[in-house]
Amino acid sequence: xxxxxxxxxxxxxxxxTEAKPHVLHVEKxxxxxxxxxxxxxxxxxxxxxxxxxxxxxxxLAPPHIFCACMxxxxxxxxxxxxxxxxPEVPLPRENTxxxxxAWEFFxxxxxxxxxxxxxxxxxxxxxxxxxxxxxxxVYEAESVNQRGELVARSTNTIVNY
Amino acid sequence: MAQQVYYEDVAEGQEIPALKKHxxxxxxxxxxxxxxxxxxxxxxxxxxxxNKLDNVVVHGRLKAAFLGQxxxxxxxxxGALKKMSCRYKGTDPSNEDMSIRGTxxxxxxxxxxxxxxxxxxxxxPDGSITTQGSATVSLPSRGA
Numbered sequence: 001x002x003x004x005x006x007x008x009x010x011x012x013x014x015x016x017t018e019a020k021p022h023v024l025h026v027e028k029x030x031x032x033x034x035x036x037x038x039x040x041x042x043x044x045x046x047x048x049x050x051x052x053x054x055x056x057x058x059x060l061a062p063p064h065i066f067c068a069c070m071x072x073x074x075x076x077x078x079x080x081x082x083x084x085x086x087p088e089v090p091l092p093r094e095n096t097x098x099x100x101x102a103w104e105f106f107x108x109x110x111x112x113x114x115x116x117x118x119x120x121x122x123x124x125x126x127x128x129x130x131x132x133x134x135x136x137x138v139y140e141a142e143s144v145n146q147r148g149e150l151v152a153r154s155t156n157t158i159v160n161y
Numbered sequence: 162m163a164q165q166v167y168y169e170d171v172a173e174g175q176e177i178p179a180l181k182k183h184x185x186x187x188x189x190x191x192x193x194x195x196x197x198x199x200x201x202x203x204x205x206x207x208x209x210x211x212n213k214l215d216n217v218v219v220h221g222r223l224k225a226a227f228l229g230q231x232x233x234x235x236x237x238x239x240g241a242l243k244k245m246s247c248r249y250k251g252t253d254p255s256n257e258d259m260s261i262r263g264t265x266x267x268x269x270x271x272x273x274x275x276x277x278x279x280x281x282x283x284x285x286p287d288g289s290i291t292t293q294g295s296a297t298v299s300l301p302s303r304g305a
Contacts, residue, residue, distance in 0.1 A: 037188065037195035038223070040230040044238050054238040063242045064229020067222045068196035080208070082200045098221040100294075102246035155246075 006092035008126040011135065018120040019086040026113040031061045034068055061109035066143075066152055067101075084158070085119045085139035091160045092135050099136065099157035107149045115151055117143040131161040165239050168275035168300040173265055177279070180231045180261040184219050189255055192223045218252040219259075224283045224292045231261045231281065232296055239301040243276070247294030253285060260284045263296070275302045 024030075028046075035045050043050040044060055051059040082096045109115070123138035137158050143151045189203045198220055201208035209217045225247050232242050253259060260283070267278040276299050283292040 033191075033195045034226075037191040038226045038230055039182070039188065040226075040233075042230070042233060042237055044233075051238075056238065062229060062233060064226045064233070064245075067226040067229060068192070068198075080201060083198050098249045100246065100248040101222070101225060102244070102294075104244050105242055108241075 006090065008124065008135070011089075011092055011124040011126075011137075014089045014121055015124060016120060016122075017086055017089050018118055019088060022117045022119070024115045024117070026061050026065075026109055026111055026115060028059075028111045031059075031065065031111060034065050035062065037068075038064070040064075056108065059111065061111065061113075063103070063105045063109070063152070065109065066103050066105075066154060082158075085141070085156050086121050089121050089137075091137075093133070093160045095131075095161050097159045097161075099159045101157070102155045104153045105151070106153075107145060107151045109145075109151060113151075114146040115143050117141050129161075131159075133161060135160040166235060166300060168268065168277065168302045169304070171265055171268060171277055171300065173267060175265040177231070177235045177263040177265065180227060180234065182227055182259040182261060183257070184223065184253070184255055184259060186217060186255045189217065189219060189223070192220055192226075196220070196222060198222065214252065215254070217255050219255060221249040221292070224249070224253070224259075224261075227259070227261045227283060228263075228281050228292070228294065228296070231263055232279070232298055235263070236298050236300060241299045242296065243299055244297040245281070245294065246296070247281065247292050249291070250293055251285075251289065251291035253283070253291050258286050266295075274299045276300075 045062050048059055119139055119141035122140045125136040127134045139156045141154045145151050193199050202212050203217055203220050263279045263281045265279055269276050276297055279296045281294050281296050282290045284290055
């Protein structure tokens with residue numbers, strides 16, 4: 001680790017870099033693992049009889065499943081490393097915190113859907129703050145289903161220091 | 162499930178029914194598996210201490226999922242979650258009560274959609290806010 005530290009200018013060259021597209025098969029078991037982890041007992045996610053009687057005509061995957069397993073978290077499960085949205089882009093400093101996130105939902109998700117998400121680095125800023133020198137990295141993702149319909153957009157900001 | 166909420170039932174300033182959570186370390190491990198976020202600060206006390214934390218902390222995105230649950234509990238089955246955002250302001254230890262809350266900030270009709278904006282947050286037992294954000298949902302209308 002005797003290389004020089006990456007600067008803001010170095011990092012800005014990575015703006016636009018896209019991660020390898022992430023493909024997720026939404027299956028009932030995936031939804032079950034998710035709702036059990038969250039302890040979210042809403043019958044719309046798992047109870048077919050209940051869900052059939054609603055306007056949806058069947059169970060949905062919860063929109064907040066995007067908080068777990070799409071575009072952002074399923075990236076770099078290495079020891080001692082926070083998940084990074086675009087692993088192709090290096091982090092300039094050693095420590096990372098989750099900053100903020102935003103999601104926009106369009107088409108409901110159902111078991112059987114195949115979701116392809118594309119995530120790219122869209123902005124890098126440098127700031128002096130509470131933690132000293134901080135880099136703010138912004139990633140944006142777009143997810144479409146097997147019919148090409150837009151399912152969700154998400155923005156993820158991490159703080160690297 | 163509670164009865165379906167309609168746009169006409171909602172008023173600015175209204176608190177929606179809060180969600181109570183108590184994330185145990187077991188739940189954090191389940192979340193790590195479900196989300197594939199295996200960062201050790203969320204389940205390994207030694208690792209967390211090396212990272213200057215007193216103990217393991219709740220995953221930010223688990224708190225975001227709790228916010229999603231808060232909102233979809235309130236609007237299901239005929240409402241839709243349109244947007245949600247949050248900022249991770251502070252860490253939460255495991256094995257502590259957490260309150261997930263939302264307050265209606267605005268209502269508006271756009272085209273044929275009946276939209277409601279909310280402030281959303283997670284709170285520790287002392288009332289400090291560790292996750293804060295906003296959301297937009299659409300609700301069914303009694304007139305439609």
